[in-house]
Amino acid sequence: MGGRSFETERIALRALDPDDAAPLHSYLNDDAVLGRRYVPGSVRDAEPLSRSHVAGILEEWGKEKTGFTLGVLAKASGRLIGHATCEWPWDPHCPSISLVIAPSEQRAGYGSEVVRLLVAHLFLDTPAHTITGWIASWNEPALAFAAAHGFAECGRIPRAGVRNGSYYEQVVVDLLRREWTARQGGSHAA
Amino acid sequence: MPLEGDLVVLREERRGDQKLFAEWRNDLATQAWGQSLPPSFTEEMHVKRFEAMEFSFKPAGARLPIVHKATGEVAGYIAYTDLEPRLSASIGLVVAKAFWGTRVGLDAQETLLRFLFSELGLRVVHLWTHSGNPRAVGLAEKSGFRITVRIREAVYKNGKLLDTLAMSLTRDDYYARRPELTDALPDPVRVLRGA
Numbered sequence: 269m270g271g272r273s274f275e276t277e278r279i280a281l282r283a284l285d286p287d288d289a290a291p292l293h294s295y296l297n298d299d300a301v302l303g304r305r306y307v308p309g310s311v312r313d314a315e316p317l318s319r320s321h322v323a324g325i326l327e328e329w330g331k332e333k334t335g336f337t338l339g340v341l342a343k344a345s346g347r348l349i350g351h352a353t354c355e356w357p358w359d360p361h362c363p364s365i366s367l368v369i370a371p372s373e374q375r376a377g378y379g380s381e382v383v384r385l386l387v388a389h390l391f392l393d394t395p396a397h398t399i400t401g402w403i404a405s406w407n408e409p410a411l412a413f414a415a416a417h418g419f420a421e422c423g424r425i426p427r428a429g430v431r432n433g434s435y436y437e438q439v440v441v442d443l444l445r446r447e448w449t450a451r452q453g454g455s456h457a458a
Numbered sequence: 459m460p461l462e463g464d465l466v467v468l469r470e471e472r473r474g475d476q477k478l479f480a481e482w483r484n485d486l487a488t489q490a491w492g493q494s495l496p497p498s499f500t501e502e503m504h505v506k507r508f509e510a511m512e513f514s515f516k517p518a519g520a521r522l523p524i525v526h527k528a529t530g531e532v533a534g535y536i537a538y539t540d541l542e543p544r545l546s547a548s549i550g551l552v553v554a555k556a557f558w559g560t561r562v563g564l565d566a567q568e569t570l571l572r573f574l575f576s577e578l579g580l581r582v583v584h585l586w587t588h589s590g591n592p593r594a595v596g597l598a599e600k601s602g603f604r605i606t607v608r609i610r611e612a613v614y615k616n617g618k619l620l621d622t623l624a625m626s627l628t629r630d631d632y633y634a635r636r637p638e639l640t641d642a643l644p645d646p647v648r649v650l651r652g653a
Contacts, residue, residue: 359493362612362622397619398612423607426626427546427582433650435581440607440624 272393274338276381281338281352284326288339291348293322295370303431304407306353306366314431329353340369340382349373352382354390363390364400383417391445398442404428405437414441418451461522463569465562468522468536471511475523476504478532482552489552492588492613492622519547524566526557533557536566538574538583547574548584551597558593567601571632572639579643581629588613589621602635603627 274281284292296305296317303314308328309321317325329337335355342349349370356363365386369379390396401419403410405428411421419441428438461468482488483504484497519539526533534553541547549570553563574580585603587594590613595605607624614620633641 359613361493361614362609397614398610400609400612422609423605423624425584425606425624426628429545430647433647435647440609442609442612444610 272389274385274389275343276385278343279349279378279381280341280343281382281385282341284329284337284339284351286323286326288348289319289322289326291370292326292351293317293319295350295368295372296322296325298371300371300374301368304368304404304410306351306368335363340378342373342378349378350382352386354386356396360395362398362400363394363396364402365390366401379413380417383413387417387443387448391448397445399448400443401441403439403441404431405439406431411439411441417443418447419443420447461569461573462527463565465527465560465565466533466569467525467527468566468569468573469525471508471521471523471535473505473508475532475535476508477501478554479504479535482534482554485555486616487555492586492615494615516543517541522570524553524562526562533560533562534566536570538570541578544579544581546580546582546584547578548586549574550585551594563597564600567597571601571627575629575632575641576639581645582626583632584624584626587623587625588615589623590615590618595623595625598625598627601627602631604631 295301296307305313307325309325332355334357335353337351337353339348340350340352341347350368350373352365352367354363354365365383367379367382367386369382387399390399401414403414405424420443422440422442424437424439426437427435429436480499480501480503483495483499486494489495518541519537521535521537523532524534524536525531534551534557536549536551538547538549549567551563551567557563571583574583585598587598589608603625604627605623606626609622611619612622629641629645633639
């Protein structure tokens with residue numbers, strides 16, 4: 269398995285290193301990313317992160333055994349502009365993906381390029397049959413983004429957390445291999 | 459005061475339980491897993507896991523053997539995991555085949571739910587199963603759980619593609635179904651809204 273390029277004309281997905289701590293620390297503490305950081309660890313998702321928190325996050329990503337997290341590099345600037353994770357804690361039959369783009373780089377189409385690369389990798393290079401995404405119900409741009417990429421809502425987990433004085437739900441979306449293949453034009457020869 | 463229901467007592471895990479745990483883990487019908495496991499688990503493996511457990515006043519979960527009061531036998535175990543204090547947890551249940559159809563599972567589930575809502579003050583309890591396990595779905599529905607998520611074809615088991623199911627029981631629904639219980643814990647969100 270493997271061998272597919274993790275890059276497009278504008279971006280490259282690459283492994284993260286300790287040197288990435290500074291840009292990661294910067295965009296993870298941006299208000300627009302609070303609550304949807306998709307990072308491991310015991311730090312809650314909506315509170316400020318210290319540099320040592322970020323070092324711990326990088327260390328955890330380096331230990332992943334049932335998944336991987338890659339940095340999103342903008343080729344033109346050479347800057348780290350986000351991170352993306354694929355993981356299958358139970359079964360590679362049903363992995364999940366998540367994606368964060370630094371707020372200053374959003375609405376430029378980078379996220380779409382990342383999700384296309386990850387979904388292609390999972391369906392063409394792994395046994396994945398169903399890919400899921402997990403999105404807070406208040407994150408309407410992410411819900412629209414998932415729908416635009418063919419993911420269908422398959423339910424909402426109630427009382428996922430509290431934000432701005434209200435409970436929110438965890439929206440689960442899925443995409444089947446055959447649906448993705450149909451979106452590509454009906455077949456996908458390697 | 460132990461966690462006691464009409465038919466069962468939920469107690470702490472003991473070294474002597476590990477042989478039964480290994481047996482249930484090695485049986486496709488009782489391993490309660492979204493992915494089938496080989497019958498390669500030994501009592502010694504389970505004892506090692508048991509001995510590695512550490513004392514904590516802030517456990518993220520617990521696995522509680524179900525003791526059948528009438529016979530004293532261990533009839534299965536029930537667990538909660540992924541505890542988010544004062545918010546949520548997920549439960550899982552394994553009942554030995556000899557006790558299927560005896561209401562032991564339902565009594566254990568009700569006993570643990572009472573602890574999670576009345577003692578830990580959770581706002582919601584979840585469980586995960588799959589569409590090939592109608593016994594688990596039916597048991598959960600008897601306690602008021604509703605299917606909230608159906609991830610399509612996410613499980614391959616017993617030669618079939620099955621849906622992963624998430625089922626949830628909110629605190630509101632739990633108390634609404636049990637009028638004999640009173641909920642004295644204010645809902646933090648309702649307090650904010652003045653409701």
